[in-house]
Structures are given as structure tokens and as C-alpha cells.
Amino acid sequence: MEEPYPSKDIIEEAARRIVPFVHRTPIMTSSSINAITGLQLFLKCENFQKVGAFKYRGATNAVLTLSEAEKKNGVATHSSGNHAQALALAARNNGIKAYIVMPENSTAVKMEAVRGYGAEVITCVPTQKAREDTLAEVVKRTGATFIHPYNNYRIIAGQATAAKELIEEVKDLDIVMAPVGGGGLLSGTALSTHYFAPSATVIAGEPANADDAYRSLQKGEMQEAVPPNTIADGLLTSLGDKTFAIIQKHVKEIVTVTEEEIIAAMRLVWERMKIIIEPSSAVPVAAAIKIKEHLKGKRIGIIISGGNVDLTNLPFKKHI
Amino acid sequence: MEEPYPSKDIIEEAARRIVPFVHRTPIMTSSSINAITGLQLFLKCENFQKVGAFKYRGATNAVLTLSEAEKKNGVATHSSGNHAQALALAARNNGIKAYIVMPENSTAVKMEAVRGYGAEVITCVPTQKAREDTLAEVVKRTGATFIHPYNNYRIIAGQATAAKELIEEVKDLDIVMAPVGGGGLLSGTALSTHYFAPSATVIAGEPANADDAYRSLQKGEMQEAVPPNTIADGLLTSLGDKTFAIIQKHVKEIVTVTEEEIIAAMRLVWERMKIIIEPSSAVPVAAAIKIKEHLKGKRIGIIISGGNVDLTNLPFKKHI
Numbered sequence: 001m002e003e004p005y006p007s008k009d010i011i012e013e014a015a016r017r018i019v020p021f022v023h024r025t026p027i028m029t030s031s032s033i034n035a036i037t038g039l040q041l042f043l044k045c046e047n048f049q050k051v052g053a054f055k056y057r058g059a060t061n062a063v064l065t066l067s068e069a070e071k072k073n074g075v076a077t078h079s080s081g082n083h084a085q086a087l088a089l090a091a092r093n094n095g096i097k098a099y100i101v102m103p104e105n106s107t108a109v110k111m112e113a114v115r116g117y118g119a120e121v122i123t124c125v126p127t128q129k130a131r132e133d134t135l136a137e138v139v140k141r142t143g144a145t146f147i148h149p150y151n152n153y154r155i156i157a158g159q160a161t162a163a164k165e166l167i168e169e170v171k172d173l174d175i176v177m178a179p180v181g182g183g184g185l186l187s188g189t190a191l192s193t194h195y196f197a198p199s200a201t202v203i204a205g206e207p208a209n210a211d212d213a214y215r216s217l218q219k220g221e222m223q224e225a226v227p228p229n230t231i232a233d234g235l236l237t238s239l240g241d242k243t244f245a246i247i248q249k250h251v252k253e254i255v256t257v258t259e260e261e262i263i264a265a266m267r268l269v270w271e272r273m274k275i276i277i278e279p280s281s282a283v284p285v286a287a288a289i290k291i292k293e294h295l296k297g298k299r300i301g302i303i304i305s306g307g308n309v310d311l312t313n314l315p316f317k318k319h320i
Numbered sequence: 321m322e323e324p325y326p327s328k329d330i331i332e333e334a335a336r337r338i339v340p341f342v343h344r345t346p347i348m349t350s351s352s353i354n355a356i357t358g359l360q361l362f363l364k365c366e367n368f369q370k371v372g373a374f375k376y377r378g379a380t381n382a383v384l385t386l387s388e389a390e391k392k393n394g395v396a397t398h399s400s401g402n403h404a405q406a407l408a409l410a411a412r413n414n415g416i417k418a419y420i421v422m423p424e425n426s427t428a429v430k431m432e433a434v435r436g437y438g439a440e441v442i443t444c445v446p447t448q449k450a451r452e453d454t455l456a457e458v459v460k461r462t463g464a465t466f467i468h469p470y471n472n473y474r475i476i477a478g479q480a481t482a483a484k485e486l487i488e489e490v491k492d493l494d495i496v497m498a499p500v501g502g503g504g505l506l507s508g509t510a511l512s513t514h515y516f517a518p519s520a521t522v523i524a525g526e527p528a529n530a531d532d533a534y535r536s537l538q539k540g541e542m543q544e545a546v547p548p549n550t551i552a553d554g555l556l557t558s559l560g561d562k563t564f565a566i567i568q569k570h571v572k573e574i575v576t577v578t579e580e581e582i583i584a585a586m587r588l589v590w591e592r593m594k595i596i597i598e599p600s601s602a603v604p605v606a607a608a609i610k611i612k613e614h615l616k617g618k619r620i621g622i623i624i625s626g627g628n629v630d631l632t633n634l635p636f637k638k639h640i
Contacts, residue, residue: 274627276594307594311636
């Protein structure tokens, strides 16, 4: 069945629906980062969410909105990242089968994590075509419902609940920021801001090395992704038609940032706030710092998307 | 003037006194760490304290309890660690001069941090004797009050406020744990537990490679420190007479842990909780895991002492 566009009511319903399953993550501030940057930042810490990322919100909403018939056949997706773990855990917590197609060059740690949540992992050669073909076979064989990682209104409505909580707790935000990859988090953030804090402006951060969303917004139509090459490995994907339409309507600006700016922002948060954020989360922080002259005196909420990093391969270099 | 022993009233006064200056840090739990370890842990997150460590509590209490005459001449200490920064910031926030003696081989980053808080840094050759001699000269020259990093009742009363907050917020704790180096945090934790949760038991964690407190408690008298060699660089110091007397009276057990156990516990907290804790903070976590068979079903509060680490020199190795 075609899913309905995420209206205000649908996002409110999603928020109520997922409450028993997701963490209400804290919103953190840092007087030292505010002093250093001259900004007034409120970080919505989805790095503390289950599976370490906001993805668990959308996956939970998607699983809970399946019909009883759909639930019997389970869910399927292709992902080597946070969506795979999120969907696997959301399915298990609701007694539903999950089938996850993963490229065979995924790390053993990632595959084990997904299996650890009870999902069946199906490997394929690491091309987009093989992923899609393998997924189609799995869906045909099992009757499972394909849950796209972002171009899916159930997913978008779930991701929207993070910004909704931020807006409820921090009054009078002027700006709401999020990173953009496939656009599930950003489109949800933009919708929640539109519905629940209509006077606030939405600004996204995107790696300059993976800037298809920036170029798409500039041109007014979806642009081909150049093969992306960024440390922000949660943002390698490109917009979908559903996320692009929402972003085009409700996002004012996308600010692109360099790899160095991403790493510097990530380090600032690690060192000053003592929290682990992944590079993708540092992207909107870097974007805020980049345009700080325009943001002086504003109250800025930022969705920190997640905290999944490889601790044995960090990008920090010694200070001289 | 001789400082009074930290009675219940004195710790309650210290808590009221420092409230406007210190963060009331959050207490965090992790369902996944509880599931992995079989323990029920409540972490009092002093890594989120100002200057990134509990030390700011004691330093603030020490500065605020100076007489007006003492305030005019400022405070002095020798430290290359968190106490240096904590005393410098506490002094600055109260309009008092601070003189910090640091070994000349301290990193430039550390010296700059202390200077950044407005303190005067006096360097000396890196021996205990040079530190003490240089400090004595500074005190003679300036009339500043020496604030010992731990063997000082004002400091102990300040550190005690972390456990007091933990006990107020988490009811019915069975066990309260802290790391032990010089014993300022542990003695304060033990006193607060004795006064405010008298049915709870205090257990400390100590690196096996710096186990003077363990041996002192076993022998019933203070033992010489063998030159310590541990990643837990906040725990290199040895007990003082004041901290030892309190620990002997109010701490049930000290559990020693290996370097490998410290690193594994630190990694577990980083990966599962997405918070940055320093190796010293991981010591009581490692101790709890080491004796987990004895702690089953207990409610265990742990003081996470701080989050100051060198991000360019982390101990994590690749999983195989």
C-alpha cells in the first residue's frame, strides 16, 4: 500500500507509537564550545539512541506500522550501516523476521552485530546492482516488506521525532540543523520544524565531497552523485525523490564543509563535551561554525545523528 | 589553621557552597552493558564536570573556604594533572590568584590549559623533591595557601559531593565504587556513603601496577609506593595520612585490575555508552566486572572520575 505523506498528525502518531521502544535522548550544551564559537548550540544526542543512531526511530516506526499480514512475512533491506542494525533490532523487539542484504566486503564486526540482533544476513557482491537484485530475490522468496533506509514516509516520520523532541524541550529555537545523506533525517527534521516550530529555519550540513543534495537544491532538480569520498560514512547515499521533495520545500540552505572542518568539529565535541559522535554528526556542527557570523545571537538546535565509530581508526592528529 | 574533619554537616555545607559553580552531572545507565556484564550499574558522570573531572569540586570548595586574608594571597599547588586545571579555574572564578608548579616535561598543551585559566605556571625539574621545594619557595614568596590535591579535608569534602548527588538520585544502592590514587575521591565517596547511604558498601578499584592503597589496606599501615606504571595516569599518586585513615575506616575492599582489564572496560563504556571516560574512570568499572559473580543482583553506583584523554594516543587495538 502507498504510504501517506507525513502530515503533522502522522508525525505525532509516530512519536506516540515509538515511545515505549526508543530512548528519549538528552539535549546537551557546552559553555566552552559556545564560548569558543560564539554560538548558542543545543545538541540533540541521538548518539545515545539504541544501536547508537537516530535510525532506530524510523526503523521502529516502520515495523510498528506494518499490517498484521505484513508482519508475518517480516522486513528486508540492504544496508551495511546503521539502518541494518536498527531494522534488525526493531524487528526482533517486535517478534518479526528481518532479512538484511549486506555487501560481502562488510566488516565481520558489522555482520556479527546484525546477526546478533537476530536478523538473517544475505551477502552479495559489493555493487549497487547486486544489492538491489539480491534484495529483490529475498523479497520474492520471503514476501518480506522492503523498508528503504530513507526514501520511505514511515521512515521519515520516525526520524522526524528527534527534532520534535528537541523543539518541545528547547523553546524559541531560531535554527534547526541536521546532516544530509539520503535525506531521511533531514526531511523528517524539516517537517517537524515546519509543524512544531514554524518560525525556525532549517539549515543542513553536507560534506563537500558528497554534495549531491547541495547541488540538487541549487539546480532545483535531483543531481547525479559523483562517487563520494568522505569520512562521514553515514552520508555517502544520495537523495531519493520523496526526501528531495520535502527538502526542497522546507530546507532553507545546505552548507558544505571540508573533511578538515568535519574532523575539527568532531574533535571539538569529543574534547570539550566528552561524548562520542560519528563524523556524520560533526557535519552540521562544522556547518554552524562555518557560517557563525550569520548565526550570532541565534538559538541553534543540532541533531547529532549517531556515535558509531571505529575506535581503532580515528582521524585525530597530534597538536603541534 | 587546621581544617576540621569532614563531618556530615561539613559535607552538606560543601554541597550547598559549590552548587552555583559546579555542574550537577548526569547519572547514566546502559542496558547493553548491564546485559553483557550481568550487573546493574549507575555511572555518576564526572567526565562532564568542569575541566572534565571531579577535581573541580574539591578545588572549588577549597577556594571558597579560604579566609578573606588567605584569599588576598591566592592559592598554590604542584600538579601536572586535573588538579592543576581545577584549582586554576576555581581560583579565577573567584577572583583569586593561583600559582601552579608543574614539572618542565609537562606537555605544552597542559601548561597552556592552566595558563588559559589565568594561573601563573612555575616550572621545575621533574622530581618529587624539586616540586616540593619549588612549591615551598612560591608559598614563601607569595603567601599563597597550599592546596594539596587530595590530603586536605577541604578537598575531600568537595570530592564527597559527587557521591552525595549519586546517592540522592539513585535510591537503594547496595555498592558505591570509585577509583583510588591519592584517595581524595575515594575517601570523600566513603564518607558520603557512610553518612547518606549507611547500608551501602564502598569498594574501590586500583590498578595492579599502582597498588599501594591495596597493600596499605591489607597491612593496616601505609605502604611505600613502588614506582607506578599504569595507563590510569590519574592514579599514580599514593595515599596521604588523612585519606588513608578515612579509607581504612570506611572502605570494605580494594579490587586491583590489570592494564588489559582497564582498557577493556574503557572500551566497553566508549563503544556502548558513547561517552569518553579516562582510564582512571575505567578502573572501578573493570573492578566491578572482575568481581561480578559477587555483585549479581546488586545496585552499584560508580563514580566516573573524568574524561581527559589524549585522543591522539588511545590504547584500542583492532578486534581480530
